[in-house]
Amino acid sequence: MDRLSGLDASFLYLESGAQLMHVCGVIVVDPTTIPGGYDFQTFKKELSNRVEGIAMFNRKLKFVPGGIDFPVWVTDDEFDIDRHVHRMAVPSPGSDRELSEVSGHLAGIPLDRSRPLWEMHVIEGLANGKIAIFSKMHHASVDGVSGSNMISYLCSLESDAAPLDTSSAEHQRAPSNLELIGRGVLATATKPWQIVRLTAPTTRTLVETSRRARRGTAMAAPLTAPRTSFNSTITGHRSIAYTDVSLDTIKDIKKAVPGATVNDVVLALSGGALRRYLQERGELPETSLLASVPVSVRSESKRAGRNQVSSMFCRLGTDIEDPLDRITGMAQANVNAKEHHKAVPADTLQEWAEFAAPRTFGLAVRMVSDLRLADRAPVIHNLVISNVPGPPVPLYFVGARIDALYPLGPVFHGAGLNLTVMSNNGLMHIGAIACSELMPRPWDLIDKFPDELEAMRKAVLG
Structure with a gap:
C-alpha cells in the first residue's frame, strides 16, 4: 500500500x-x-x-x-x-x-x-x-x-x-x-497541528515576496495576464501539433547571451512564436503574456510523492518585437524569478496540498466550469510551458529507434494551451496541446517556432 x-x-x-x-x-x-x-x-x-x-x-x-x-x-x-x-x-x-x-x-x-x-x-x-x-x-x-x-x-x-532500468517493485497489498478509515481518521486528527507548523514559514514567504515586489525583484505575479482567445472555459476536446528545432542552435544562442540558460531561450522562443501567432490573428495584447513554468524540486524536496514540482511565473516578452531584446530581457528577469523561487521552501506546495479536500476541489471545478468563471475572472496565467530533459543519445523503444518524442501536458480552465519541450539526441521536440474549441488549428502556432528560432539566431549570432 x-x-x-x-x-x-x-x-x-x-x-x-x-x-x-x-x-x-x-x-x-x-x-x-x-x-x-x-x-x-x-x-x-x-x-x-x-x-x-x-x-x-x-x-x-x-x-x-x-x-x-x-x-x-x-x-x-x-x-x-x-x-x-x-x-x-x-x-x-x-x-x-x-x-x-x-x-x-x-x-x-x-x-x-x-x-x-x-x-x-x-x-x-x-x-x-x-x-x-x-x-x-x-x-x-x-x-x-x-x-x-x-x-x-x-x-x-x-x-x-535489455532495458535501461530492469528494477521491479514489491507487491502493494490492498488494505x-x-x-x-482508521488511517484517514488519524490523518485528519493531525491536520490542525500541521497547519500550525506551516503558518510561520508561509508567513515568512509572504513577507519576503512583499519585499521583493517593492524592490522590483519578484517573479511575475499571477492574475496579471492579458486575455487571449485561448484563455477561457475549456471543453474535453483536444487539438495537437508538434515540431522539431535544433538543440545546437538553442545552445549557441544561450552561450551568446550573458546569463542566459537553455530554458530562457526556450521561453523567449515560445514568446516570439506566440507573438507571431497572435499578431497574425490581430489579437496581440499590448502587455506580455504570462506563462506558468513547472519547476522540479525533486532534488530539494523531503516529502514523498510522484509529483515533486513547484511553479514559477514568467513573462514571455510577447510585447517585444526584437528577438535579441526579448531573450536579453528574459535572461535578466528570470534571474530575479529564480532567486525568488529559491526563497520559497521546496515543500511548500506539497505540504499545503495535504489539506486538499476532494469535495471542495470537485465543487470548485464544477463552479468554474458551470458558471464559466474563466471567461470573466482575471486571467491567472495564459498557458503552461514545460521544459523536460530528455536523452542525449539515441534510444530504442522495444527495439525501435526513437526518432521523435513530443510531450503533451494538461490544459486548464482559463489556460487552454500547453507547450512542452523535450531534448532528444540533438533536437528539441516541441509539443502543443490545446482545447480545440479555443485553438482549433495549433499548427498555425507550432509552425512559427522554426521561423522564430531562425530570427533569434540572426539577431543574436548575426
Whole structure:
C-alpha cells in the first residue's frame, strides 16, 4: 500500500470531463531497427514483459470510504496488457496532420480509474513508414521528470539490448476499508497541528515576496495576464501539433547571451512564436503574456510523492518585437524569478496540498466550469510551458529507434494551451496541446517556432 501525497491526489480532484489530468506523448519510432522486423503481437508481448513488475505500470487506485483521506496505490492483481496497449492506424495519406488529429482525439478520452492509469496506442499507417506510440499517464502518477524517466523502463541503448532500468517493485497489498478509515481518521486528527507548523514559514514567504515586489525583484505575479482567445472555459476536446528545432542552435544562442540558460531561450522562443501567432490573428495584447513554468524540486524536496514540482511565473516578452531584446530581457528577469523561487521552501506546495479536500476541489471545478468563471475572472496565467530533459543519445523503444518524442501536458480552465519541450539526441521536440474549441488549428502556432528560432539566431549570432 502506497498513499498518494496531497499534490498527487489534487490532480484526481481537479479532473473533470473537460479538465483532463493526464500527460501524453507522441513517440515516433523506426520499426526497421527491431530485430526480426515489426509485428504488433510480438511488439505488445515484449512491451508486456518490460512493464511486468514495474510499479508505475501495475498499480491502481483504491479510494478511502467517505473520501476522508487520499487514495492509496495497490498492485492490480488482474492486470491485463490488452486493456492498456491498443492498435490502430491513421487515415490516408498518413501525414503529421492525420497523426495529430488521431492523437487529439485520444487525448480527449479520460483514463479508466478502475485500472492502472496509463495507456499506449500503437499507430500504424504513417506515410514515411514509421510507427507512432501515443502514450497517456495520469498526472497523479507522474510529473514531468518521472514521466520522462518512464522511458528508461521501456528503452535500451541498442535495438537488441535489455532495458535501461530492469528494477521491479514489491507487491502493494490492498488494505481493508476498515484499515483505510482508521488511517484517514488519524490523518485528519493531525491536520490542525500541521497547519500550525506551516503558518510561520508561509508567513515568512509572504513577507519576503512583499519585499521583493517593492524592490522590483519578484517573479511575475499571477492574475496579471492579458486575455487571449485561448484563455477561457475549456471543453474535453483536444487539438495537437508538434515540431522539431535544433538543440545546437538553442545552445549557441544561450552561450551568446550573458546569463542566459537553455530554458530562457526556450521561453523567449515560445514568446516570439506566440507573438507571431497572435499578431497574425490581430489579437496581440499590448502587455506580455504570462506563462506558468513547472519547476522540479525533486532534488530539494523531503516529502514523498510522484509529483515533486513547484511553479514559477514568467513573462514571455510577447510585447517585444526584437528577438535579441526579448531573450536579453528574459535572461535578466528570470534571474530575479529564480532567486525568488529559491526563497520559497521546496515543500511548500506539497505540504499545503495535504489539506486538499476532494469535495471542495470537485465543487470548485464544477463552479468554474458551470458558471464559466474563466471567461470573466482575471486571467491567472495564459498557458503552461514545460521544459523536460530528455536523452542525449539515441534510444530504442522495444527495439525501435526513437526518432521523435513530443510531450503533451494538461490544459486548464482559463489556460487552454500547453507547450512542452523535450531534448532528444540533438533536437528539441516541441509539443502543443490545446482545447480545440479555443485553438482549433495549433499548427498555425507550432509552425512559427522554426521561423522564430531562425530570427533569434540572426539577431543574436548575426
